[in-house]
Amino acid sequence: MKIKSVRGTHDLLPESIGLWQQIESTARGVFRLYGYEELRTPIFEKTELFARSIGAESDIVQKEMYTFNDSKGNPISLRPEGTAPVVRAYLEHGLHHDKSVQKLYYIGPMFRHERPQKGRYRQFHQVGVEVLGSDHPALEAEVIEMLVRFLRDLGASEIQLLVNSVGCPNCRPGYVKILKEELDKLQDGLCAECQRRSTTNPLRVLDCKVPACQPLIDGLPSILDHLCEECRQHFEQFQAYLELQNIPFEVVSRLVRGLDYYVGTTFEMISSKLGPTQNAVVGGGRYDGLPELLGGPPTPGFGFALGIERLVVLLEENETGLRPGPDIFLAYLDESVLQETLGLARELRDQGISAYVDFEGRSLKAQMRLANKLHSLFTCIIGDDEVKSGQFPIKRMEDGHQITQAREAIASYVKEDGVITS
Numbered sequence: 390m391k392i393k394s395v396r397g398t399h400d401l402l403p404e405s406i407g408l409w410q411q412i413e414s415t416a417r418g419v420f421r422l423y424g425y426e427e428l429r430t431p432i433f434e435k436t437e438l439f440a441r442s443i444g445a446e447s448d449i450v451q452k453e454m455y456t457f458n459d460s461k462g463n464p465i466s467l468r469p470e471g472t473a474p475v476v477r478a479y480l481e482h483g484l485h486h487d488k489s490v491q492k493l494y495y496i497g498p499m500f501r502h503e504r505p506q507k508g509r510y511r512q513f514h515q516v517g518v519e520v521l522g523s524d525h526p527a528l529e530a531e532v533i534e535m536l537v538r539f540l541r542d543l544g545a546s547e548i549q550l551l552v553n554s555v556g557c558p559n560c561r562p563g564y565v566k567i568l569k570e571e572l573d574k575l576q577d578g579l580c581a582e583c584q585r586r587s588t589t590n591p592l593r594v595l596d597c598k599v600p601a602c603q604p605l606i607d608g609l610p611s612i613l614d615h616l617c618e619e620c621r622q623h624f625e626q627f628q629a630y631l632e633l634q635n636i637p638f639e640v641v642s643r644l645v646r647g648l649d650y651y652v653g654t655t656f657e658m659i660s661s662k663l664g665p666t667q668n669a670v671v672g673g674g675r676y677d678g679l680p681e682l683l684g685g686p687p688t689p690g691f692g693f694a695l696g697i698e699r700l701v702v703l704l705e706e707n708e709t710g711l712r713p714g715p716d717i718f719l720a721y722l723d724e725s726v727l728q729e730t731l732g733l734a735r736e737l738r739d740q741g742i743s744a745y746v747d748f749e750g751r752s753l754k755a756q757m758r759l760a761n762k763l764h765s766l767f768t769c770i771i772g773d774d775e776v777k778s779g780q781f782p783i784k785r786m787e788d789g790h791q792i793t794q795a796r797e798a799i800a801s802y803v804k805e806d807g808v809i810t811s
């Protein structure tokens with residue numbers, strides 16, 4: 390029996406890798422403009438890191454982590470998200486001594502044992518950003534501006550920004566108490582999950598998607614009416630900075646997020662193109678207490694993570710032409726000119742041109758068919774006459790335009806994308 394991939398995981402095949410590479414390089418390019426540097430953390434960490442930071446009562450820690458004991462019996466988990474590992478690394482390496490504000494990003498796989506469905510996988514990939522060391526609302530708006538630029542550069546559209554404030558340890562407990570009292574009155578009308586959360590984590594009731602619960606939840610008190618003065622002012626300034634940047638947004642007081650470390654500003658980006666449920670492309674917010682919770686000094690933090698699989702769905706319709714083919718396909722008449730062909734391929738590669746040579750003994754016609762299939766930009770035909778004269782016919786595959794080039798001019802011709810140089 391053939392062995393298949395594990396449910397909820399998927400292979401990224403060459404036919405779709407172009408878009409992934411474009412997303413990654415656009416992220417690197419745009420984040421660099423704002424002074425962000427890449428940080429790579431291990432794929433597994435001590436389980437305690439996630440239990441302490443994401444919250445022991447959260448869905449992620451309760452039921453979604455891939456956890457196992459190593460040979461010494463220490464609990465280890467595959468990372469379900471990137472914020473806690475970044476903060477751990479930040480503290481472990483004393484990055485706070487290096488500069489007062491650290492702007493970091495990461496790209497990589499995350500693991501959650503959720504029920505797989507469209508847009509929800511067990512191994513998925515995030516592009517994430519974390520800024521440690523500043524609690525300025527203008528910086529939050531700048532992070533969002535950077536995210537908007539990144540999405541715009543990729544051509545993603547129909548994405549909506551939702552923002553909220555989930556308060557701080559000063560004001561949230563008061564709100565949670567009021568919320569709990571109200572939930573107690575509604576118990577019979579709520580779904581089983583909401584009933585459970587009403588006692589374990591009342592804020593998460595606001596996140597429920599069950600249709601029958603919606604009218605009841607809509608009638609619950611809003612956290613925005615219970616923020617302390619500091620949180621209220623911070624949230625107002627954040628919104629003012631977004632307006633200054635001309636970034637449209639909607640305030641949604643039910644947006645509480647599923648991870649316990651958030652304080653103050655939270656946000657999501659959603660798209661109706663993703664369907665009614667797994668519609669969040671980006672989730673993020675402020676987590677000022679997290680470094681302290683992990684044994685570090687009090688340090689403000691803010692960031693987001695974007696799900697690459699979901700972004701890919703939004704971009705797929707623009708995907709045509711992204712599959713990277715070779716720059717030039719070197720088609721040779723027969724084995725007698727193979728050595729010359731390989732020499733030419735080497736020279737072109739030395740100059741940064743990707744050159745493809747077939748080793749299957751195909752006829753010239755079959756090689757041209759292969760060049761087409763590979764989406765090669767150019768083809769060059771090599772026979773005895775060409776080798777002797779040092780002049781090679783180069784065909785631009787897109788429109789069939791053909792010219793003859795001297796051997797040493799081929800690379801620059803191809804680099805200039807077919808602009809005729811002689």
Ligand code: HAM
Nearest residue numbers: 470472509510513669670671672673674692693694696
């Ligand atoms: P999150 O909301 O759990 O936040 O995940 C962020 C994004 O990852 C989601 O909006 C979604 O696009 C994607 N995602 C999450 N789970 C799955 C899944 N099972 N399958 C496919 N995509 C998924 C965090 O992870 C926080 N660490 C974000 C953050 C960074 N907050 C502050 N800094």
